[in-house]
Amino acid sequence: MSTFRRDFLASFVVFLVAIPLSLGIAVASGAPVAAGLIAAVVGGVVAGLIGGSPLQVSGPAAGLTVIVAELVQTYGWRATCTITLLGGLLQVALGAGKVARTALAVSPAVVHGMLAGVGVVLVLAQVHVLLGGSPQQSALANLGELPGQLAAPNTHPALLGALTVLVLLFWSRLPSTGPLRLIPGPLPAIALATLTAWSLGWDVRRVELPDSLFGGWDTPAVPEGPPIGIVGAVLSVALVAAVESLLCSVAVDRRRPAGVPRADLDRDLLGQGAGNAVSGFLGGLPIAGVIVRSTANIEAGARSRTSAVLHGVWVLVLALSCGPAIEQVPLPALAALLVVLGVRLIDTARIRDLRHHREAPAYFATLVGVVVLGLGEGVLVGIAVMGVLALRRLTRLSVRAEHLVPEPDDGPVPIRTHVVVEGTLTFLGVPKVTRLLHEVPPGASVDLDLNVDFMDHAAFDAIHQWRLAHERQGGRVDIDEVHEAWYERAVTGDMSSPRKSPPSARWWAPWANRRRRSEEELDAPEVSPAAVLLDGVREYHGRTARLVRPIMAELAMEQKPQHLFITCVDSRIVPNIITASGPGDLFINRNVGALVPRYGSRTRDDSVAATVEYATNVLDIRTITVCGHSNCGAMAALLAGGTEVEHLSGLSRWLKHGNHSLARFLATDPSGEDAPPLTRLCKINVMQQLDNLLTYPWLRKRVESGEIELVGLYLDLQSANVEILDRATGAFMPVPDDAPPARTVT
Incomplete structure (x- = not known):
């Protein structure tokens, strides 16, 4: 028309x-x-x-x-x-x-x-x-x-x-x-x-x-x-x-x-x-x-x-x-x-x-x-009412503290206090902050988190003077700024323009790294793994929950991930870190060795196939990624012939899905390569799992028609670098800095 x-x-x-x-x-x-x-x-x-x-x-x-x-x-x-x-x-x-x-x-x-x-x-x-x-x-x-x-x-x-x-x-x-x-x-x-x-x-x-x-x-x-x-x-x-x-x-x-x-x-x-x-x-x-x-x-x-x-x-x-x-x-x-x-x-x-x-x-x-x-x-x-609401938001300030008092049997361990200041820190909030800081016992070690979007000179001066006075009395103050480094810039005198401070390392660092310094300083006793887990949940509630709440609210009734990400259960791999993704971006399947059972396999296991079917037919995902990694325990077990895990019946049956990767490894001429055998097998396994996906007829049709793209990734744990598979050459290459990756399946 x-x-x-x-x-x-x-x-x-x-x-x-x-x-x-x-x-x-x-x-x-x-x-x-x-x-x-x-x-x-x-x-x-x-x-x-x-x-x-x-x-x-x-x-x-x-x-x-x-x-x-x-x-x-x-x-x-x-x-x-x-x-x-x-x-x-x-x-x-x-x-x-x-x-x-x-x-x-x-x-x-x-x-x-x-x-x-x-x-x-x-x-x-x-x-x-x-x-x-x-x-x-x-x-x-x-x-x-x-x-x-x-x-x-x-x-x-x-x-x-x-x-x-x-x-x-x-x-x-x-x-x-x-x-x-x-x-x-x-x-x-x-x-x-x-x-x-x-x-x-x-x-x-x-x-x-x-x-x-x-x-x-x-x-x-x-x-x-x-x-x-x-x-x-x-x-x-x-x-x-x-x-x-x-x-x-x-x-x-x-x-x-x-x-x-x-x-x-x-x-x-x-x-x-x-x-x-x-x-x-x-x-x-x-x-x-x-x-x-x-x-x-x-x-x-x-x-x-x-x-x-x-x-x-x-x-x-x-x-x-x-x-x-x-x-x-x-x-x-x-x-x-x-x-x-x-x-x-x-x-x-x-x-x-x-x-x-x-x-x-x-x-x-x-x-x-x-x-x-x-x-x-x-x-x-x-x-006028909207102006009052905006002014209230600009001056909203939350201050809270948690005092960790040692048990009597722990000896002369100093009190540790965690203080969190959130919001806009101006002269209007100085009385509220200083009132709480003055309640901190002398000599206590203080973790002061400044999660503020603005800090004026009056607020900086009040906190800085309290810090100097507290340290003179034998205490210790560690200041962590989550957003802009207002306090740090005021101390150094660099007030030319606001700069975003690097994001807090705490959210991605392992629990052991976060606890190491405090345990050395306080000689703290060993705590149970469950207590460490709950401590992490509390930190999430205190730092992260309010930041992701708007996103989670949008995703609460429906998920719309863009990629299916198949990877190993290895605890050293965190898909959202290596892809810089967030809630709702990745539909993740994790299993031992990042294996994909072939279509019609004798050792039947539908867990991965069910994930692929749901991702492509219900969620309409157009990209499937298989991500391997160095020093994979599953690949090491395959190289050893399965003798190290033969007492684990379930794991032994599952690793049979990796026999095609092992056969491909044995059939490959290693001449000209200086990579260790385990590294070569870890990379070959990624290629094989992509081929295993193509054994499903309905999926192969959609891949060949260009509806679905297959991607292979490899994470080197020691360097923390990610490489992408070039399907044409069968080699893993560095991810380009300034261009999207080429299609790995034609």
């Missing part, structure tokens, strides 16, 4: 969505109904041609309803048009100044709280229209009048509103692939309500259009009022519409199909500004990028800005030729549509996400502020 044909068909879908929404938003804003149609036309044609987001559709937005309603009540409609025009010119200036991305600095918690507040205000106002009444001037007044309105509804408007809501709910539950879903829900809902009211002759308020779309046009009027209030109104229209449009543009950009260019946010702001300037001049509502229409545009198959432009053209044609039909639309049906739209603006799923990041207070503060104080004031309240 050609691009133009896709855009042509998509434009009709967007047009059908835009008509009822534009009418409803105009009614809810207290503006002339024609203003909604003018804004839809201008948003499609002007913003569509100039804007920087090809698939975004602009027009009157529900998020601006409250602002426009307040402006109409305060300054009148013609003056509101002037404010819209000036707001558009301000957006053009911002776009020309390349500051579009600055608008995205507003926290999503504030933006979504603002939209939720607008949704609440919209629902409270339109419920009155739906029930046959009239909305009040404020959300609180609407809330106060709501019980009386619910107690005595007007029957015909209430029935039409209920019918509209039911059709919208029914339409949203239709199968997504059905032919009816090609028609947007608002169209049949409004059409059925209009047909019902007309056929039954119900006396309900209907849409009123002027004789022609621009028949009542007049030049925009200068707003009358305090200059500060007018400037604030212009800023509100410009910034709220800009933020909503840019957020919409970013969301649309993430869903764009292949071949569609990325959004240019600065150009998009220029397009929105031009559209608002023209809409205000012609007597239309303010416009913004609208996620509902933009999503419909993408799902309908649009591929360029032609769709958005054509949808504006269809709105213009309808407004000029179908005025009598539009005037039959009952206002309660439009109010019901807006109630549903307002409920959708209150996105409860966002609350759960914000709670994870502890930003829910800003969301609720903005929501309540918009409902109680107004849109601009509510946004300022939300920004």
